[in-house]
Amino acid sequence: MRVGFIYPAWTKSYGIFGYFARRNSSWPPMNLALLGAVVKQHGHEAFIVDGTPDNLSVDDTVAKVLAEEPEIVGLTTYSPFFHVQVELATALKKARPDLPIMIGGSHTTIVKEKALEDCFDYVFVGEAEDVLPRFLDRLQEGRTPEGLKGIIWRGEDGQPVFEGAADPLEDFDSLPMADRTLLDNSKYLLGTLEGRNPFTLIQTTRGCPWKCIFCASKDLNTTLIRRRSPASVVAEMKHVVDTYGIRHFFIVDDVLTLYDEHILKICDLIEDEGLDITWESSTRANLVNDEQVKRMAECGLIRLSFGLETVDTEMRKTMKKKVPLQYYVEANRILNKYNVEAMNSVMIGLPGESEETVRTLLRFLGENRDIKQANLAIAVPYPGTEFYEIAKQGDQGVTLHTDDFSQYRRYGAAVTTVGDLTPKDLVELQNEGFVRIYMAPWRWAPMYAKHGVFGFVLLFVRVGRMILWRSSRLFQSLFSVPKPAAAAAGAAGGQAETEFGHQGTPKSPHF
Numbered sequence: 001m002r003v004g005f006i007y008p009a010w011t012k013s014y015g016i017f018g019y020f021a022r023r024n025s026s027w028p029p030m031n032l033a034l035l036g037a038v039v040k041q042h043g044h045e046a047f048i049v050d051g052t053p054d055n056l057s058v059d060d061t062v063a064k065v066l067a068e069e070p071e072i073v074g075l076t077t078y079s080p081f082f083h084v085q086v087e088l089a090t091a092l093k094k095a096r097p098d099l100p101i102m103i104g105g106s107h108t109t110i111v112k113e114k115a116l117e118d119c120f121d122y123v124f125v126g127e128a129e130d131v132l133p134r135f136l137d138r139l140q141e142g143r144t145p146e147g148l149k150g151i152i153w154r155g156e157d158g159q160p161v162f163e164g165a166a167d168p169l170e171d172f173d174s175l176p177m178a179d180r181t182l183l184d185n186s187k188y189l190l191g192t193l194e195g196r197n198p199f200t201l202i203q204t205t206r207g208c209p210w211k212c213i214f215c216a217s218k219d220l221n222t223t224l225i226r227r228r229s230p231a232s233v234v235a236e237m238k239h240v241v242d243t244y245g246i247r248h249f250f251i252v253d254d255v256l257t258l259y260d261e262h263i264l265k266i267c268d269l270i271e272d273e274g275l276d277i278t279w280e281s282s283t284r285a286n287l288v289n290d291e292q293v294k295r296m297a298e299c300g301l302i303r304l305s306f307g308l309e310t311v312d313t314e315m316r317k318t319m320k321k322k323v324p325l326q327y328y329v330e331a332n333r334i335l336n337k338y339n340v341e342a343m344n345s346v347m348i349g350l351p352g353e354s355e356e357t358v359r360t361l362l363r364f365l366g367e368n369r370d371i372k373q374a375n376l377a378i379a380v381p382y383p384g385t386e387f388y389e390i391a392k393q394g395d396q397g398v399t400l401h402t403d404d405f406s407q408y409r410r411y412g413a414a415v416t417t418v419g420d421l422t423p424k425d426l427v428e429l430q431n432e433g434f435v436r437i438y439m440a441p442w443r444w445a446p447m448y449a450k451h452g453v454f455g456f457v458l459l460f461v462r463v464g465r466m467i468l469w470r471s472s473r474l475f476q477s478l479f480s481v482p483k484p485a486a487a488a489a490g491a492a493g494g495q496a497e498t499e500f501g502h503q504g505t506p507k508s509p510h511f
Contacts (some may be wrong), residue, residue, distance in 0.1 A: 001140050002045040004070035005182075008061050009051040010081045026053045027250075028188045030178050031076060035132060037179035041220035042133035046182060053187035062091050066178040072139065076105040079382050082115070083406040085287040089119035104128050107405075110219045110384035112304045113160040116152050123152040126221070129175060172206065172228045177236050180501035185244050191450030192248065193341050194278065194304060199248040204233045204266065208254035211306075213319050214350070216384030222254070227262055234269040241275060251281035256304070257288055262400070264292065268301035278302045280341075282507040286323045297338040297344060304335055308374075311364045315352040318396070318473050332370040339386040341446065344371055347410075348433070349379040349426045350387070351396035353418045362436050372446050376433040378426050391416050407443055429467045435462045 001480070007029040029050055036046035037110045047068050051061045065073060073092065074411035077085045089101050105126030108115040122145070124131070131150040138145060145151045150166025169175070180200065190199040240246050257263055271279065280303035288304070309321055316325075328344065335342040346365070348358050365374050381391040381400060391400035400416040402424045407415050411430070414423035438447055438459055447455045451495050 001071045001136050002047075002069065002338070003036075003039050003136065004063065004065050004068055004073040005029075005036060005046065005048045006065055006073055007032060007048070007050045007052060007073075008075075008084055009055045018423060026188060028180075028183050028200060029076070030203075030252075032074075033178035033180055033182050034175065035074070035128060036183050037134055037176040038129050040162065041176050043137070044133070044136055046179070048182040050183065050187075053228070058088055058091050061088060065092065065142075066095060070099065072100045072102065072136070074102045074104065074175050077103060077107045078105060079107045079110075079405040080408045081406075082107050085410075086117055086119055089117075094117050099210050100297070106216065106220055107383070109165070109218055113152055113162060116160050121153065124150055125162070126150050126151060127169050128166065129169055130167045139217040145204045163309070167197060168224055170228065173232050179238060179245060180240065185246060187243065187503055190248065190250065191279070191452075192280070193446055193449045194302065195449060197209065197278075197311075198244075198246045198249045199250055200244070200246050201252050202233065202236060202240075202249050203252050204228050204230075204262065205253045205255070205258060209258075210320070210322070211386075212321060213346075213386035213390070214366050214379055216382060219438065225258070227259065230265040230269055232260065233266055234273060234275070237270070237275060237277060238273055241277060247277045248278040253269060253281055253283075255287065256281035256283040257292065258283070260292060264295060270299045275300070280304065280339070282343075284323055285327040288331050288334060290337070293334050293338050293340060297340050299403050301340055303341040305345060306331060308344045308346050310346065310350065310353075310357065311361050312349075312352065312357045315350055318351050318369060319462070330369065332368070332372075336370050336372070341373060342371065345373045345377065346374055347377045347379045348429060349414060349416060349418050349421070351390060351398055351418065353421060355421065355425070358433070360466060362433055365437055369442060372443055374437050376430055376437065378414045378430055379416075380408045380410050381416060382408060428466075431462050432466045432469070435459065437464050439463075442488045 029048065032048050032050075036048060040048050046361050047070070049056075049061060049068070050066050051064075052364065054175070056064065075085045086102060089103070092099060092101060100121045101119060102122035102124060103115065103120050108123045109125050109294045112123070112125055121313060122135070126149075128150065131148055135145055135148060135151060138148070146161070147163065149164045152160050152162045153162045178201075185198065185200065188199060189196045205225065205227045208215075208217070209223050209225060211223065215222065217223055224316070237249060240249070254380075277300045279300050281301075282305035285306045286307070291416065293304075293398060305322070309319060311325055313325075317321075332344070344365075346361060365371055381388040381398075383405070388400075390396055391398045394400070397419045400415060401417065401423065402415050407413055412427060414426040417423065418426070437443065438455075444456075447459075451458075
């Protein structure tokens with residue numbers, strides 16, 4: 001069968017900030033490239049249409065897909081962009097009513113039968129690498145998916161049929177390399193301190209053993225840890241360098257240094273192969289040390305991210321973030337020592353948040369010169385997370401204002417009231433946070449290296465917005481203007497959407 005995988009443009013919801021969204025988040029859909037390799041390995045054909053780099057409209061995407069004459073198409077989705085997939089699938093059905101459409105991803109794995117809308121024929125739940133080829137074989141033979149786990153479909157009575165989630169993949173090394181020939185690799189660039197460079201994604205380990213309240217660890221089975229052999233990882237790196245000339249890798253592991261011996265063996269093999277590459281990833285601050293970072297830097301590491309989240313002790317307990325704060329200070333110091341960029345991810349709006357806890361966080365970031373980079377998100381109660389259940393039930397001072405997942409964005413919008421902080425308050429505090437973080441002169445050089453002059457343009461736009469907000473608050477206090485009631489979502493516009501935690505990222509193994 002000829003299978004088309006589609007990743008539609010999603011940045012239009014950001015308005016004038018869509019440019020920055022595309023610039024920061026046009027990541028290659030490597031999960032689809034991997035599935036393309038899997039189905040080709042089993043005798044099928046595959047192609048990918050990625051509408052994000054060129055910001056293709058729905059009509060242009062449909063035309064491009066249908067020009068490839070697919071026999072079935074597949075989409076992947078995260079909760080905030082499920083409506084984007086529905087819009088595209090509806091347009092495809094209108095243009096070709098006989099075209100089967102399947103959808104998978106973290107959102108469908110969590111909501112299951114609720115994702116089987118009229119525009120979809122098949123919904124995949126869980127990892128798809130094993131079940132997808134067998135499903136295609138059956139479809140080609142004119143058979144139903146009866147007896148196959150991991151697929152939701154309509155029975156003869158029109159009702160959903162679901163026989164349980166797919167069994168997780170056991171042998172990571174059994175998978176083929178993602179088929180990057182299905183992508184226009186020249187369109188994927190990533191800002192680093194060494195400039196904007198072509199890059200690709202690669203994975204060495206799946207899973208994270210912890211269960212923070214903002215991650216859908218139970219539904220996505222993320223606590224199951226599986227590793228590729230270091231030899232297979234470096235063989236793929238070498239193949240990418242030799243075939244595509246790409247020399248920067250984003251390792252999409254949740255916890256790169258979970259197993260010291262694993263990443264250090266990869267470093268040894270990179271050195272043995274003489275690979276002139278750079279790479280980056282993310283980990284926990286308490287799982288790095290001086291000797292390890294020194295070795296990784298010698299073998300190409302240029303950036304490492306940590307989930308700092310908040311500096312408030314009680315909030316850290318609530319979110320089940322068990323890493324003591326001093327580890328983040330030390331981890332940033334070690335990375336700076338070896339000229340490795342440290343990216344610290346923080347968020348506001350978790351249970352227990354107040355304006356004072358936000359400002360305490362911003363003071364910590366502003367005063368610590370070892371922290372050169374920080375990304376400030378608004379906490380979102382994605383379905384499948386403990387935070388979602390807290391917000392939905394109205395516990396711990398959190399009120400959820402909508403179940404419209406298209407509003408569940410981490411930048412420039414908010415869907416909860418937390419304590420006295422309305423959605424608008426959270427959006428404006430996020431904006432002020434970015435200003436206070438990046439107005440520090442010692443952060444200008446890395447900002448320029450990653451984003452060029454556009455980074456400063458966005459910063460000045462944020463400054464203007466902050467001045468307007470603070471002036472409005474001053475006016476309200478002087479003339480006793482009542483504080484507006486909580487809105488369902490914050491004002492539009494904000495930093496580009498770049499990550500979703502365990503709700504779904506380009507690292508997601510799900511279809």
